[in-house]
Amino acid sequence: MKLHEYQSKLIFAKYQVPIPKGRVAATASEARTIAGELGGRVVIKSQVLVGGRGKAGGIRLAKDAHEAEEVATQILGMEIKGLPVRKVLVDEAASISKEIYLGITNDRTARKPVMMASAAGGVEIEEVARLTPEKIIKIHIDPLLGLKDYQARDIAVGIDLPKEHWKMFGQIATGLWRAYQECDATLAEINPLVITGDNRLIALDGKMVLDDNALYRHPELVELRDLDVEDPAEVEARKYGLSFIKLEGNIGCMVNGAGLAMTTMDIIKLFGGEPANFLDIGGGAGSDKVAAALRIILSDKNVKAVLFNVFGGITRCDEVAHGILTALDEVKLKVPMVVRLVGTNAAEGRHLLAGAKMITAETLAEAAQKVVAVAKAQELIQ
Amino acid sequence: MSILVNKNTRLVVQGITGTEGLFHTTQMVDYGTNVVAGVTPGKGGEWVVDGKIPVFDTLKLAVEATGANTSVIFVPARFSADAIFEAADAGISLIVCISEGIPVQDMMRVRNYLDQKHVRLVGPNCPGLITPGEAKVGIIPGNISIPGNIGVVSRSGTLTYEVIYALMLLNRGVSTCVGIGGDPINGTSFIDCLSMFEADPQTEKVVLIGEIGGTDEEKAAEFIAAKMTKSVVSFIAGQTAPPGKRMGHAGAIVEGGSGLAADKVKALQAAGVKVASHPEEIPSLLK
Numbered sequence: 001m002k003l004h005e006y007q008s009k010l011i012f013a014k015y016q017v018p019i020p021k022g023r024v025a026a027t028a029s030e031a032r033t034i035a036g037e038l039g040g041r042v043v044i045k046s047q048v049l050v051g052g053r054g055k056a057g058g059i060r061l062a063k064d065a066h067e068a069e070e071v072a073t074q075i076l077g078m079e080i081k082g083l084p085v086r087k088v089l090v091d092e093a094a095s096i097s098k099e100i101y102l103g104i105t106n107d108r109t110a111r112k113p114v115m116m117a118s119a120a121g122g123v124e125i126e127e128v129a130r131l132t133p134e135k136i137i138k139i140h141i142d143p144l145l146g147l148k149d150y151q152a153r154d155i156a157v158g159i160d161l162p163k164e165h166w167k168m169f170g171q172i173a174t175g176l177w178r179a180y181q182e183c184d185a186t187l188a189e190i191n192p193l194v195i196t197g198d199n200r201l202i203a204l205d206g207k208m209v210l211d212d213n214a215l216y217r218h219p220e221l222v223e224l225r226d227l228d229v230e231d232p233a234e235v236e237a238r239k240y241g242l243s244f245i246k247l248e249g250n251i252g253c254m255v256n257g258a259g260l261a262m263t264t265m266d267i268i269k270l271f272g273g274e275p276a277n278f279l280d281i282g283g284g285a286g287s288d289k290v291a292a293a294l295r296i297i298l299s300d301k302n303v304k305a306v307l308f309n310v311f312g313g314i315t316r317c318d319e320v321a322h323g324i325l326t327a328l329d330e331v332k333l334k335v336p337m338v339v340r341l342v343g344t345n346a347a348e349g350r351h352l353l354a355g356a357k358m359i360t361a362e363t364l365a366e367a368a369q370k371v372v373a374v375a376k377a378q379e380l381i382q
Numbered sequence: 383m384s385i386l387v388n389k390n391t392r393l394v395v396q397g398i399t400g401t402e403g404l405f406h407t408t409q410m411v412d413y414g415t416n417v418v419a420g421v422t423p424g425k426g427g428e429w430v431v432d433g434k435i436p437v438f439d440t441l442k443l444a445v446e447a448t449g450a451n452t453s454v455i456f457v458p459a460r461f462s463a464d465a466i467f468e469a470a471d472a473g474i475s476l477i478v479c480i481s482e483g484i485p486v487q488d489m490m491r492v493r494n495y496l497d498q499k500h501v502r503l504v505g506p507n508c509p510g511l512i513t514p515g516e517a518k519v520g521i522i523p524g525n526i527s528i529p530g531n532i533g534v535v536s537r538s539g540t541l542t543y544e545v546i547y548a549l550m551l552l553n554r555g556v557s558t559c560v561g562i563g564g565d566p567i568n569g570t571s572f573i574d575c576l577s578m579f580e581a582d583p584q585t586e587k588v589v590l591i592g593e594i595g596g597t598d599e600e601k602a603a604e605f606i607a608a609k610m611t612k613s614v615v616s617f618i619a620g621q622t623a624p625p626g627k628r629m630g631h632a633g634a635i636v637e638g639g640s641g642l643a644a645d646k647v648k649a650l651q652a653a654g655v656k657v658a659s660h661p662e663e664i665p666s667l668l669k
Contacts, residue, residue, distance in 0.1 A: 143490040211485050213484060214486075257541060258593075262593060283521075311540040342547065343523045
């Protein structure tokens, strides 16, 4: 789950990371009020969960409260990469003498968090990482010990930070580490961390991505979720603990297990079809979950045929069959369905579905070929 | 011979009285696995599976009373890291964690702790292991594989079942099948399993089932080219997955141009591995 800039910065501030004075606004008049309170020049920043806000015109300066209202009106009417701007952050404008990059993420290869820093911070950091990776300092943190003070000093020295800033940099690095750890983030990033004209260190921009699997221990952070970035069907799926991703094709897929679900998509494509979705009902899915999954698949008007591919292990095929029957009772069946049940309680599952007029298949290849054929036939009928 | 689990496995089930724990304990016992104990805090003194298996309050007590050497974890994700620490501290030598959805920072702490001890973790978010005819530890159905000489290692769960089932239909058997799990941080890698299969006299050929995300398949390819004498056949799931989307597994996500299926296939082919276009094609490539 991604957090907005203003949300991330408020979290950083709780951990003693200095951020600019400012507040978030949902209307232009609020933006005017905030700008008036701050006095002087402000920066109006669109709060959308995509990169490239600046290049899209979503970050602009205003010289006073009056201009802040005008600029906020324009930015609040924008869409950036398809996402509506619903909020703007109004921050005091900082004079910048240097831009630093500082971030923490999970290094899956090292199996440790890695703190990264560069003296070449700012919007081009990805270019820096690609073209001159030696300009980025990386320090792995022992997850059992946490960030050590000397590691923060190593980074400060590594990016040639002037000596007078080491103490504050240590405080910021430690704060960022604690924010990352205590919020169960997979990314916590300050870009840029600036040295201002009056020689202070400030986190001008912030970004956090949280681990969805750890949200159960952060109920206060769950409330920060922005549903604009998500497909409504994906939001609905998450309510039932389903992993669903909408795709462009016409063959709905319901599969247990992520690897098998991806393979089912692959094999549909191999035999000339196009999957309409990725859907993993997970391990041990009960009939209510299966019914919800089928409703979600059939709510996509592009779907011309559905393939059920369930290899029972922790999931029991009879439970899946019950779920299919429940959903079929509610949703009037309009598309042909191919079903393949193998593994735990498969015989019971097949028996339950015997009356439901579904096409059956023994092997994965057979199931894929059959569903591709019926989907093509359906397209011709319509 | 086989790897990791066999007739000498003395298994303790962590979370034995939960729905999944109990269901799969029964399946493991029916298969012939030597399940010696279970653990559920607060339920010590009970007996489960027709009064055959004693339940203990703590893993330490279970190990002391039964000499368990392997544990399998069925507890919910939020308690799983603690269960792994408990098993490591109780002297278990092989821990198999089935649970899905463990926070990644929990797994980083677990992994860094285990690295300091002589203990192997398989998983989490995995189906476990089966040595057909001897023992199964986890949730792989017992009736979809037969004993044989093919070693199988996989990041996936149900996809693995497809493969060993397809082998069985052609009367091809498995030495040991290991599901290492789909999480970005796990206990046992492809390379760990490949080197055990290479050393196992029963195993003649190996099937490696990978998926998008990370670079474990590429590292496996390097290992195969440098160290393996036995032939390896592979399949990579997620050829058609759109980048930047999380495909169910925390591990299966393509980020910033790395972790693509095509790159993995290329690396494996360069190491002399035959890569199947779909899982049911694997048996024909093993000839």
